[in-house]
Amino acid sequence: MASLASFSTISSSSAARLSSLRNSSSNSFVLTKSSPNSIKLLSTPPRQYKRLVLKAKANSVIDAPTTSYINDVSDSPKVLLEVKDLTAKIADSGEQILKGVNLVIYEGEIHAIMGKNGSGKSTFSKVLVGHPDYEVTGGTVLFKGENLLDMEPEERSLAGLFMSFQSPVEIPGVSNSDFLNMAYNARRKKLGFPELGPLEFYDYISRRLKIVNMDTNFLNRNVNEGFSGGEKKRNEILQLAVLGADLAILDEIDSGLDVDALQDVGEAVNELLTPQKSVLMVTHYQRLLDIIKPKFVHIMEDGKIVKTGDISIAVQLEKEGYKGISS
Numbered sequence: 001m002a003s004l005a006s007f008s009t010i011s012s013s014s015a016a017r018l019s020s021l022r023n024s025s026s027n028s029f030v031l032t033k034s035s036p037n038s039i040k041l042l043s044t045p046p047r048q049y050k051r052l053v054l055k056a057k058a059n060s061v062i063d064a065p066t067t068s069y070i071n072d073v074s075d076s077p078k079v080l081l082e083v084k085d086l087t088a089k090i091a092d093s094g095e096q097i098l099k100g101v102n103l104v105i106y107e108g109e110i111h112a113i114m115g116k117n118g119s120g121k122s123t124f125s126k127v128l129v130g131h132p133d134y135e136v137t138g139g140t141v142l143f144k145g146e147n148l149l150d151m152e153p154e155e156r157s158l159a160g161l162f163m164s165f166q167s168p169v170e171i172p173g174v175s176n177s178d179f180l181n182m183a184y185n186a187r188r189k190k191l192g193f194p195e196l197g198p199l200e201f202y203d204y205i206s207r208r209l210k211i212v213n214m215d216t217n218f219l220n221r222n223v224n225e226g227f228s229g230g231e232k233k234r235n236e237i238l239q240l241a242v243l244g245a246d247l248a249i250l251d252e253i254d255s256g257l258d259v260d261a262l263q264d265v266g267e268a269v270n271e272l273l274t275p276q277k278s279v280l281m282v283t284h285y286q287r288l289l290d291i292i293k294p295k296f297v298h299i300m301e302d303g304k305i306v307k308t309g310d311i312s313i314a315v316q317l318e319k320e321g322y323k324g325i326s327s
């Protein structure tokens with residue numbers, strides 16, 4: 001559902017159908033690669049779910065559901081995401097955008113990707129969540145040891161991947177609270193938890209709203225409809241706070257935010273972090289990295305990561321621009 005929450009290809013007719021599914025709590029709904037503009041009802045779990053070894057863990061009944069490795073008793077940090085020589089093209093035009101991306105993220109690590117406009121940062125992020133605009137042409141991606149590229153977008157979400165998009169989608173006719181409630185319950189159901197009733201959910205989401213510093217009025221408004229740029233970004237982080245994720249991919253969450261909102265959003269992300277949770281941020285500016293502090297900063301150029309270092313890369317970039325960053 002995180003992928004549904006974020007896919008910008010969702011159409012208003014899909015939203016209307018989503019709206020009509022409000023009381024259909026026995027079903028979950030997903031966007032699929034084959035029909036990215038429609039919402040598909042799943043009355044039975046697809047074959048692939050059986051393949052997924054998901055062990056739900058939650059500290060309390062009312063918590064953001066998440067997953068972890070099964071039978072995992074060791075304390076040593078584990079590889080969460082391993083990307084090897086990933087290449088991908090635009091499905092429609094066939095234009096190759098990713099030209100061999102390599103990246104390893106361990107549990108609990110924060111990574112940032114920077115790079116000139118058009119270097120492929122968003123494409124990389126969207127390929128990871130299975131966006132249908134792109135076709136993988138080579139390489140491998142393992143998420144918690146499973147072949148991520150083999151999973152449908154909703155499976156990736158259930159496995160613990162979340163992406164907040166650069167341009168969050170509006171869903172007319174569907175209130176934010178209904179949307180989050182459905183998304184959250186669909187996720188709980190798939191992970192084997194009982195669904196939350198409206199009162200329990202209201203209690204849960206009220207606490208999440210506080211983390212993001214959002215007014216409860218936003219729950220009654222249609223998803224992102226009429227939201228300012230900054231409010232949309234905050235709403236994306238609310239979705240992350242509600243749904244939970246082991247790896248949150250944040251694509252330019254700092255764009256369009258005023259200084260106070262940037263601080264709020266950055267602090268909200270920090271508050272959601274645990275020693276196991278990881279973040280992959282795409283940004284152009286050091287200011288976000290001063291709040292959500294990355295262990296590694298990568299520079300992407302022409303569809304590849306050409307340089308990796310620490311925050312000093314971002315500091316240098318701020319001072320000298322990309323001409324000062326030699327690969």
Ligand SMILES: Nc1ncnc2c1ncn2[C@@H]1O[C@H](COP(=O)(O)OP(=O)(O)OP(=O)(O)O)[C@@H](O)[C@H]1O
Pocket residue numbers: 090097115116117118119120121122123124133
């Ligand atoms: N769906 C698409 N259709 C056509 N072209 C696309 C599509 N997605 C990406 N591209 C092209 O691929 C290239 C990389 O785009 P991408 O959005 O990944 O860059 P970026 O590094 O995120 O840029 P920015 O910093 O400006 O957000 C660009 O030239 C873009 O126009």
